[in-house]
Amino acid sequence: MPHDGHEHDDHSELSPIALRVRALESLLVEKGYVDPAALDVLIETYETKIGPRNGAKVVAKAWTNPEYAAWLKSDATAAIASLGYTGRQGEHMVAVFNTLETHNMVVCTLCSCYPWPVLGLPPVWYKSPPYRSRAVIDPRGVLAEFGVVLPETTQVSVWDSTAEIRYLVIPIRPANTDGMNEEQLATLVNRDSMIGTRLAGLIA
Amino acid sequence: MNGPQDLGGMMGFGPVAPEAKEPLFHASWEKRALALSLAMGATRQWNIDASRHAREKIAPDQYWSLSYYEIWIEGLMRLMNERHMLEGAPRELPVLEADRVAAVLAKGSAYNREVPNKPLFKIGDKVKVRNLHPTGHTRLPGYLRGVSGNVMLHHKAHVFPDSNAHGQGENPQHLYTVRFKARDVFGNASNDVLQADLFELYLEAV
Numbered sequence: 001m002p003h004d005g006h007e008h009d010d011h012s013e014l015s016p017i018a019l020r021v022r023a024l025e026s027l028l029v030e031k032g033y034v035d036p037a038a039l040d041v042l043i044e045t046y047e048t049k050i051g052p053r054n055g056a057k058v059v060a061k062a063w064t065n066p067e068y069a070a071w072l073k074s075d076a077t078a079a080i081a082s083l084g085y086t087g088r089q090g091e092h093m094v095a096v097f098n099t100l101e102t103h104n105m106v107v108c109t110l111c112s113c114y115p116w117p118v119l120g121l122p123p124v125w126y127k128s129p130p131y132r133s134r135a136v137i138d139p140r141g142v143l144a145e146f147g148v149v150l151p152e153t154t155q156v157s158v159w160d161s162t163a164e165i166r167y168l169v170i171p172i173r174p175a176n177t178d179g180m181n182e183e184q185l186a187t188l189v190n191r192d193s194m195i196g197t198r199l200a201g202l203i204a
Numbered sequence: 205m206n207g208p209q210d211l212g213g214m215m216g217f218g219p220v221a222p223e224a225k226e227p228l229f230h231a232s233w234e235k236r237a238l239a240l241s242l243a244m245g246a247t248r249q250w251n252i253d254a255s256r257h258a259r260e261k262i263a264p265d266q267y268w269s270l271s272y273y274e275i276w277i278e279g280l281m282r283l284m285n286e287r288h289m290l291e292g293a294p295r296e297l298p299v300l301e302a303d304r305v306a307a308v309l310a311k312g313s314a315y316n317r318e319v320p321n322k323p324l325f326k327i328g329d330k331v332k333v334r335n336l337h338p339t340g341h342t343r344l345p346g347y348l349r350g351v352s353g354n355v356m357l358h359h360k361a362h363v364f365p366d367s368n369a370h371g372q373g374e375n376p377q378h379l380y381t382v383r384f385k386a387r388d389v390f391g392n393a394s395n396d397v398l399q400a401d402l403f404e405l406y407l408e409a410v
Contacts, residue, residue: 017274018233024277025236031294033247037302039239045309046238047228087312092359094381109212109345111256112272117312121238123226127272129217136347136398137213137390145220156396158386160212162343163379163401164315164362192222 051120054085055168056189058118059200060182062095063173073097076168080118090117090166096159097170098196103154104169105143105196107135108161115166119194126195136160146197169194174201205339206346208267209260213347213390237273241280246300246308250283253369257341258282317376319361323404324378329355330410331382333402341369344406352410353384356399364403378404 014022028034058080062069071079076093080086093115096104108114109132114122125131134142139156143149150156159167171193177185192198211217229235245255259279260267267275284290300308325331332352336344343365361376368374382402386394 015231015233017277018231021233021236021240021277024281025240027290028240028244031290033289033294033297033299034240034243035299035301038243038300038305039236041302041305042239042242042309043235045305050309051228087310088308089312091312091314092316092362094357107212109347110209110343111259121228123222124230124272125220125222125226128220129211129214129268130220132211133214133217134220135212137215139386139396139398142220146222152395156386158396158398159381160345160398160400162345163359163365163403165359165379165381165401197222 046116046121050117052118052189052191052194053186054083054120055115055118055191055194056186057083057182058085058095058168059170059189059194060186062097062170063185064182069097069170072170080168085117087117089113090115092165093118093168094159094165095168095170096157096196098172100172101153101155102157103143103150103196104157104159104167105135105139106159106161106167106169107132109133109136110160110162113161113164113166115168118168119191123191143197146192148198169196171196171200174199177201205257205260205341206337207260208262208264209256210346212345234273237277241276243300244280244284247297249287249289249297251368252313253341253363253365254371255279255283256365257369258286260341315363316359317361317363317374319376319378321378323358323360323380324409325355325358325380325404325407327355327358331355331380331407332410333382334406334408336406338366340366342366342406344402345400347389348384348400348402351384351389353382353388355380356383357381359401362403364405366403366405380404380407382407 029036062072072095076095080093098104112122112127139158188201193200259275262278333348335349359379362379364375364377381399383397383399386396
């Protein structure tokens with residue numbers, strides 16, 4: 001199966017890191033340590049199967065089904081697994097619910113811990129020093145950079161994922177959505193709202 | 205270790221700058237870097253804590269100038285070089301086959317463990333973060349040292365990264381989510397709070 005890592009035959013077009021990764025892959029395939037077809041499947045999985053649409057379905061269900069929301073609160077790992085989202089980097093899940101009183105926001109100051117089964121791979125900003133350094137000391141300044149300004153009466157609650165617990169933020173359901181079904185509601189749930197750096201409904 | 209990864213509370217890195225319509229990968233090599241890191245992890249020559257430690261041992265000037273997938277590749281090279289895996293005849297390793305990928309990802313690997321000892325703390329207890337500066341791997345962020353907070357969640361025992369990263373066994377410890385007042389951590393006037401997941405050995409009773 002062709003993959004676009006090898007679409008350029010002219011090595012001069014590749015950056016040093018691209019050449020380094022290509023050489024490393026060749027060596028590891030030659031040693032028999034990696035199956036190149038498995039690499040393709042891994043990439044395809046995160047490109048097409050595991051991403052923030054999964055998390056959006058969890059959120060939409062929590063918005064429409066109080067029993068599910070209660071389950072998510074008491075045992076997020078099991079409640080999320082019931083929708084088929086399990087495994088790597090989501091083994092131990094906790095769901096934190098935004099309210100008018102509390103706005104939750106997730107960071108990993110020490111590396112890039114992120115709930116992969118529900119959100120997929122983290123964006124670059126989540127893994128980079130500006131967010132990792134400032135999310136804990138200046139969460140409101142960070143939120144302002146995402147266009148989110150909260151009233152002083154709303155407490156910001158930051159979760160630093162320092163162990164193997166992974167956090168999913170359940171954003172507030174947008175106003176005037178009473179007539180919408182679960183599927184329609186899921187389209188209002190953007191990735192960043194499940195990290196806690198945006199609100200739901202702002203980006204469709 | 206007090207390494208470049210311990211970023212909480214640092215200043216000077218500039219704005220977060222989220223990218224509008226960010227692509228999942230910014231170059232083809234990033235896809236291969238991700239997949240190679242996951243596939244080599246599946247050969248079980250190291251654990252997740254060792255791989256995090258390999259990355260945080262990158263010198264600060266280098267760590268802070270690399271993109272995240274570059275950090276992963278640098279960490280992967282170090283893990284393999286430490287084990288002399290790129291030299292000599294190939295070894296017999298468990299290789300992740302394409303048809304096993306979905307099952308392996310869906311299974312993941314749980315980090316909770318049964319331990320005989322009871323937790324020292326219960327939900328609501330006031331605890332203080334010990335003033336620890338280990339030279340090896342740790343998941344205690346430096347900005348919390350010496351700060352007191354309250355136990356909010358108890359996750360029972362989990363694999364202890366500080367020993368697991370160094371091949372010293374899983375040594376499972378009770379794990380707690382501890383809530384701190386932002387003002388107690390950073391000395392400001394904020395009414396906000398923050399939580400971190402902390403192992404029992406990082407904490408003492410107040």
